[in-house]
């Protein structure tokens with residue numbers, strides 16, 4: 001049975017794209033990034049675990065690769081969750097995790113980033129791989145998505161974003177955009193048969209924020225210590241941002257007797 005919330009999600013603009021592409025989604029990703037996407041997610045997973053969190057979320061987990069990398073690297077006892085609004089993606093994630101997560105349990109949950117099904121401050125680390133662009137690029141709910149990330153992150157908790165970026169050097173930037181608009185679009189279309197999905201991917205990546213712009217957006221939203229590490233000539237990068245203390249907060253250590 002489809003409930004009201006389900007119906008609302010189905011009507012969202014990008015939802016159709018992400019329920020249509022999963023069959024060849026992983027293969028296309030590996031081909032268009034020359035296999036480097038695996039390495040980028042692994043680096044992001046390490047970053048998600050760097051401050052020894054107890055509860056980690058893979059937001060917009062898709063077919064689960066970031067969550068699976070985190071599961072393979074995490075200490076026992078870390079609670080792992082993945083959330084996405086595409087049921088076909090979640091079905092693949094669940095199957096893959098059974099084979100690849102080294103027996104670690106990942107709870108894959110259906111939910112929308114504009115109304116996440118978790119309590120305030122629940123996670124101390126949130127990773128987002130190649131989905132922050134979907135949540136923010138020309139998305140009327142961009143602010144709402146960022147506010148939700150902040151709501152479910154504990155104070156001092158970390159948000160790790162691995163995402164396409166804009167190379168600083170003009171020549172490399174131009175080549176990157178050509179690569180996106182011809183190779184990524186053409187190959188994605190050919191392999192998946194979904195023209196719209198790969199047109200959207202190529203255009204949104206070519207027009208997405210520079211690292212400086214995105215750092216500014218995160219800082220303005222309420223994150224501190226926002227950093228960016230460029231990867232592969234700056235075509236991709238990893239952002240790390242920490243949720244700030246609320247205004248007026250001052251830490252007073254307990255007196256020891």
Ligand SMILES: C[S@@+](CC[C@H](N)C(=O)[O-])C[C@H]1O[C@@H](n2cnc3c(N)ncnc32)[C@H](O)[C@@H]1O
Nearest residue numbers: 018060061062084085086089112113129130131
């Ligand atoms: C480009 S895929 C990235 C998937 C995965 N994180 C990866 O690294 O391959 C974007 C994912 O975000 C999900 N997504 C997009 N908008 C969403 C939203 N508002 N709420 C929940 N999931 C969303 C899509 O269903 C899709 O699985």
